[in-house]
Amino acid sequence: MLEKKDHSYERAVLVGLITRDQNEEKLNEYLDELEFLAYTAGASVEKRFTQKMTQPDAKTFVGSGKAEEIKEYVKENEIGTVIFDDELSPSQLKNLERELEVKIIDRTNLILDIFAQRAQTSYARTQVELAQYEYLLPRLTRMWTHLERQRGGIGMRGPGETEIETDRRIIRDRISLLKAKLKSIDKQMTTQRQNRGKMVRVALVGYTNVGKSTLMNALSKSEVFAENKLFATLDTTVRKVVIGNLPFLLTDTVGFIRKLPTQLVESFKSTLDEVREADLLIHVVDISHESFEDHIDSVNQTLMEINAHQKPMIMVFNKIDAFAYEQKSEDDLTPSTRKNISLEAWMKTWMAKSKHPTVFISALNKENFPEMKKLIYEEVHRIHISRFPYNDFLFEYFDEEETEK
CATH class of the missing domain: 3.40.50.300 (P-loop containing nucleotide triphosphate hydrolases)
Known part of the structure; x- marks a missing residue:
């Protein structure tokens, strides 16, 4: 779809499924849109992979054979990102990261990333951050190391609490804080609309x-x-x-x-x-x-x-x-x-x-x-x-x- 290639862009491949509810023509339309999304986010799409299945594979979304084919192409062509056209479950995401050994992004994550790039005001950034944390919470794995390990204060961390549980607690606290902040802004916005x-x-x-x-x-x-x-x-x-x-x-x-x-x-x-x-x-x-x-x-x-x-x-x-x-x-x-x-x-x-x-x-x-x-x-x-x-x-x-x- 997009012919423009830029070496400053991340090299990526797209993956989509042909199913009972989505024929090849419809999938190509979605992949065209996904490529435009990837380009907007800062990725250069090198190849598309499609697989015909009755329904997505529970473990790897595309099945083990297609996953192996994608893995070979990714290694041979130094691809850093694999983008899936549908939202992946936490287990699919975890399995694909382990199998392909590259960054795995689904359509939802890609859209959230674009929103994060485009948000200019404090209000928009707060809305995007809340959406990102709600997407992230069920998908935390032990690979995550960027969150603070623990909060200070006696009694704030239970004995034997694992790092992943600490991360989950930090995110839940952050979600509560963002929701409270948005609730306050919502009241201001409602007042502004009434004052018009x-x-x-x-x-x-x-x-x-x-x-x-x-x-x-x-x-x-x-x-x-x-x-x-x-x-x-x-x-x-x-x-x-x-x-x-x-x-x-x-x-x-x-x-x-x-x-x-x-x-x-x-x-x-x-x-x-x-x-x-x-x-x-x-x-x-x-x-x-x-x-x-x-x-x-x-x-x-x-x-x-x-x-x-x-x-x-x-x-x-x-x-x-x-x-x-x-x-x-x-x-x-x-x-x-x-x-x-x-x-x-x-x-x-x-x-x-x-x-x-x-x-x-x-x-x-x-x-x-x-x-x-x-x-x-x-x-x-x-x-x-x-x-x-x-x-x-x-x-x-x-x-x-x-x-x-």
């Missing part, structure tokens, strides 16, 4: 790397960090935006992803509260990605999990400037697939089947922005007049681009 008054709140949601931050910058005329890597944005950003002469609050939120670790969903509760408490959701979709429909399903599933799926929503299909497809010849009678359907066909399909207002744009080039702004205005205006019916006459939509001309 009755202004309509709009939240950008979507899969990671679909262009939410770029759209945020374009709408709010601010400089929110945006980059072509996964999870470029972790910290929630709120900006006041005015369309027509109607003001509202626009929130940029963390991107969703397939197989999102449960630890992150729980620890990022306050970030997701911005979505839960929004009056309107703008669901941004990367139309140029061949799996964009799966991304939509993943986002909708996450919205359902946090009980935000019934909110008013606008579907914004972004990156029409990057859309490409394999055009069929006129005499080609083979059925149309995702890869050879034109943008115009997708537009007609989604305009017809979506129950939400829908628009196709390029946030980068600001293409079709007047149509999108009019849609947002209409939805925000509808919510506003339901809340303040007496001052509806104050607001009237006008095209800012035409006015500027």
Whole structure:
């Protein structure tokens, strides 16, 4: 997927399974995404290993034969990291580390590592640290030596307590401390949201790397960090935006992803509260990605999990400037697939089947922005007049681009 190789990156291989629930095509999609995750984290992927099994092997995930094949390749090519596409159990992780004698990372650990790199504020770092410790606790082995061996004070360590038990106790104490800290911050965040008054709140949601931050910058005329890597944005950003002469609050939120670790969903509760408490959701979709429909399903599933799926929503299909497809010849009678359907066909399909207002744009080039702004205005205006019916006459939509001309 990614051709870029950099000697400063860790050399890694990917491992995934073809099962009853995941065919080869679906696995390749997941491995493409896993490679992008690895690249974002700082790894250069040298090879992919796939194995066809009814279900994951309880001991080594891939079976002893495939594990031996991976071990040979790792030794011959000086690979330092093996990344698995699914979450490994503590016993699988332990067995694989002993068998392969290199660093073993699963998808959950990789995502947590990226979050740790990207967290900028104290709040985001606290959330990530909590998720990391909750992931780590059941996976502690005697290989861990980086934690302090014991705490000072008489009676703080029982007789005969092993190092691993001390580590577990230290982590449990740290988890309790972080949860208490987050609880305190949650109260502050709730107060901040209440102090924003009755202004309509709009939240950008979507899969990671679909262009939410770029759209945020374009709408709010601010400089929110945006980059072509996964999870470029972790910290929630709120900006006041005015369309027509109607003001509202626009929130940029963390991107969703397939197989999102449960630890992150729980620890990022306050970030997701911005979505839960929004009056309107703008669901941004990367139309140029061949799996964009799966991304939509993943986002909708996450919205359902946090009980935000019934909110008013606008579907914004972004990156029409990057859309490409394999055009069929006129005499080609083979059925149309995702890869050879034109943008115009997708537009007609989604305009017809979506129950939400829908628009196709390029946030980068600001293409079709007047149509999108009019849609947002209409939805925000509808919510506003339901809340303040007496001052509806104050607001009237006008095209800012035409006015500027």
